[in-house]
Amino acid sequence: MLDTPRLILRPYEAEDLSSYLRMTGEPEVFRFLSGKPLTEKEAWSRLLMYVGHWSTFGYGFFAVFEKSTGDYLGETGLARFRRGIGSRFDELDEAGWVFSPRAHGRGIAYEAAQAAHEWYEQRWPRTTFCLIAADNASSFRMAEKLGYKRRDSVQVLDDVTLLEREPSRK
Structure with missing residues (x-):
């Protein structure tokens, strides 16, 4: 468990x-993901994948809750999704949020993602990447604040940009 302010x-x-x-189930949430x-069934499968990832690797996506209310706000973390975008990236962990x-516009996503990245990097100081839909400006801003640099455009589900982050220490 991680605590932030x-x-x-x-x-x-x-x-x-x-x-x-x-x-x-909120249409705004998956606008840039699956549309x-x-x-x-899909939510249950994804949730079980997250639980299994923690069990298998000792890290994964965190459920994020507001401390003052206990309300569930979203998720962030790093995981090995093996999306089939090339052997180099299938062996790297992918960040997401x-x-x-x-929670939008309150700095919640960045606060959570920064905490997850710091926790992850203390244990596994290695290169990570993220995939962002071409028109998702807010995610690009956040990725860049987290230290991700644009690399390539790739075809996964739709056109997305691949960003890569080197650890601050190795």
Whole structure:
């Protein structure tokens, strides 16, 4: 579990499904990802993947909660998704962040992602990457604040830009 001034980050649990479903059911949340909200089956599968990732590798995506209210706000972390975009990137961990619109514009996503990156890098100081949809300006700003640099455009689901981050220490 990680604490920041406003947030609590912890690995997902199966009991998080109802909160996760509410967030992933908001059209704004997946606008830049799949373009449509997740079904219950898709949300459940993704949640189980996150739980399994923690169990297998000892790291993964954190569920993010507001400290003052206990409200679930979104997720951030790093994981080995093996998206098939080349052997170099399939062996690297991918950063990501998805937050409910009620967390937007408050610095919540950056606070959480920065904490997750610091925690990860203390344990695994290695290169990471992220994929961002071409028209997702706010995610580009956040990635750049986290130290990611643009590399290539790739075809995964739609056109996305690949950004890479070298660890601050090796």
